[in-house]
Amino acid sequence: MKQLKYIALLLTAVSVVTSCSSDYLEPVPDSGITADAYFNNANEVETGVIAIYDAWQGVNDNDLSNNHSVQYEFYLTEMRSDNTRTKSQEGEAAQFEFYNVEATNGIVGNYYASMYSVIFRSNIVLENLGVVTDANLAASFEAEAKFNRALAYFNLVRLYGDVPLVDKVITPLDTETQYTRVATSTIYDLIVSDLTTAIDGLDNTYKTRASRAAAQGILAKVQLTLGNYSEAQSLCEAVMASGFSLQPNFNDIFYNERNSEIIFAIGYESALSSDSQNFSAEWMNGVGRTAGVNYVTDDVITALTDFGGDRTQYSFRNDPSQTSQNQVTKYLPNGEDGGADGKTFVNDATLAGNDWIVLRYADVLLMHAEAILAGGNETTDAAALASFQMVRDRAGLPTTVTIITKDALLLERRVELAFENQRLFDLIRFGRAEAVLSAFSAANGLGYTTSDLLLPIPQREINLSKGAMSQNPGY
Incomplete structure (x- = not known):
């Protein structure tokens, strides 16, 4: 991924749509080259796969008309939890910590567009698999594209609720698909299906491209979100049997990149703006x-x-x-x-x-304990205790745990995964968001209400839909 150069031709001319950051699905074609003309063999389809990861990287600049993807994700996640805030409590960024986010917030709109850019590029690959004559390679490319599409939709549905379901390349005139919000249950059906395909079609070759373990781990988190605990447990145990291990030194996770603990990360390289982050x-x-x-x-x-x-x-x-x-x-x-x-x-x-770490082994171990807890208040299950204890032992905590409570697991996830954009989703999934964020808001003079668990649909999308697209409650 990082060692390959992104194909600018693919990003600017394969279709009438080049990016969600510029009136998604609206621009007039400015080139005679189309996806049908560009993709002729497996090598060219792989450039399309690489372009999906380019969309995840985002653009390293300060222009809100460009997609910034995971480079902006912390605003929408950590800064809406009890973990982080702005230093000055000023400007558009402070809307997140004060729970007074406006539908016109540029960061909200930028992240929404960025995720649909990932989805669009994934759909482009899926639509052109027919030119790949090697069936195994075609299956691998399909699995990568579906993994990325599923991950983008998982982020969207957790942050914005009901969103448009775009599972194929559509034309600028298909405004019904573009602006029709689909029930989260239907979005989750696609996510589960895509990740299942990804598991079947991938191996564990990569850490900054999709892998079987990454698909299993993300699907485990999806199943936990849906309350399907036995499925989540089996998926976690599959990852645990795949050769990953905790780094002995916690600091090495982040600075000894692509180590034994990393399952999936968005790759960056320093010094070159096209591959670096801010x-x-x-x-x-x-x-x-x-x-x-x-x-x-x-x-x-x-x-x-x-x-x-x-x-x-x-x-x-x-x-x-x-x-x-x-x-x-x-x-x-x-x-x-x-x-x-x-x-x-x-x-x-x-x-x-x-690199930005999306999934690492400690997360899977704690999800394993969560799956065994199965929504209950406590467990003494030996397998859950073993996974939980491994994370604590690495942290140098002396206590041998004999029981795991729901609140203790949530706390362990907080201190292990702090500032990794997991806290808000964990609070919601554990059913603790209302109590925790209400108390945190009251203690700090913030404005949290229940409707703040979802972000607003970007006002720009509602305007482009000519009012056909509905807004989330409270905005």
């Missing part, structure tokens, strides 16, 4: 396209200090230039410490190469 610089002070976002709340500091063990020292630090504030350190740009002022980096911090 989000880790944004979390610092005075660097990046913005600064002082995704700063650490006192609430999560208490949790990490009391329950994090060895993880705490690697998860956050005092802002060197303002010690009353705290920064995330899991993704220091290129692993540098930024110097005493928190913003002087040897290399350009805005061109960082840190």
Whole structure:
């Protein structure tokens, strides 16, 4: 993925649609080259597969008309939980921490468009598999495309609720498909089907491309979300039998990239803007396209200090230039410490190469315990205890656990996966979001209400639909 150059021709001319960031499905063709003309063999279809991962990377700039994909994901997830906030409590970014997000918020619209860009590029690949004469290779490309489409839809449905279901390449005139919100249950049917196909068609060759274990792990999380616990347990155990292992040193997870714990990550490389990222610089002070976002709340500091063990020292630090504030350190740009002022980096911090981890083995172990807990309040099951204990042992926590409660598991996920965009989804899946976020909001003078669990449908989409597209309650 990172070692291959993305094919600009594919991104700009394979169809009338080049990106959801520019009036999704609306632009007039500006080239005579179409997907039918471009894709003639397996090598060209693979460029289409690589382009899907390019959409996940996002564009490393400050232009909201470009898709930024996972580079913006923390705003919509961590900053809407009790884990992070802005440093200054100002601007559009502060809407997330105060729970007063507007439908016109550019970040909300950008992420929505980014996920549909992934979906569009996946559909392009699926529509052109017929030119691949090797049946095994065609099955592999289909599996990769469906894995990515499923992951994008999983993000969309959890953040926005009912969304349009686009499972094929459509024309600009197909506004009914583009602007018809489909029930989440139907979206989940597609997600499960796509991930099942991915499991059947992939192996575990890659860490920054789709793999069987990645598909199994993501499907396990989907099944947990749907309350299908036995299916989730079997999927976790399949991953656990696939040779992954915890890194002995927690810090190495993030700076010894593509290690034994990584199951799937979005790959980046430093120094080259087309393959680098800016989000880790944004979390610092005075660097990046913005600064002082995704700063650490006192609430999560208490949790990490009391329950994090060895993880705490690697998860956050005092802002060197303002010690009353705290920064995330899991993704220091290129692993540098930024110097005493928190913003002087040897290399350009805005061109960082840190991979973004989507799924790692510790997450699977904790999901395994969650699946065995099966929505109950506690378990003493030996297999659940073993998985749970492995994560705690790596953190240097001395206690041998003899019972796992639902709240203890949620807390363990919080301190293990802090700042990895999991907290909000965990609170919702565990049925604790209302109580936790209401209390956090009251304690910090925020404005949380139940309707804030979903983001608004971007106002731009509603405007383009001429009012046919409905808005989520509360917006």
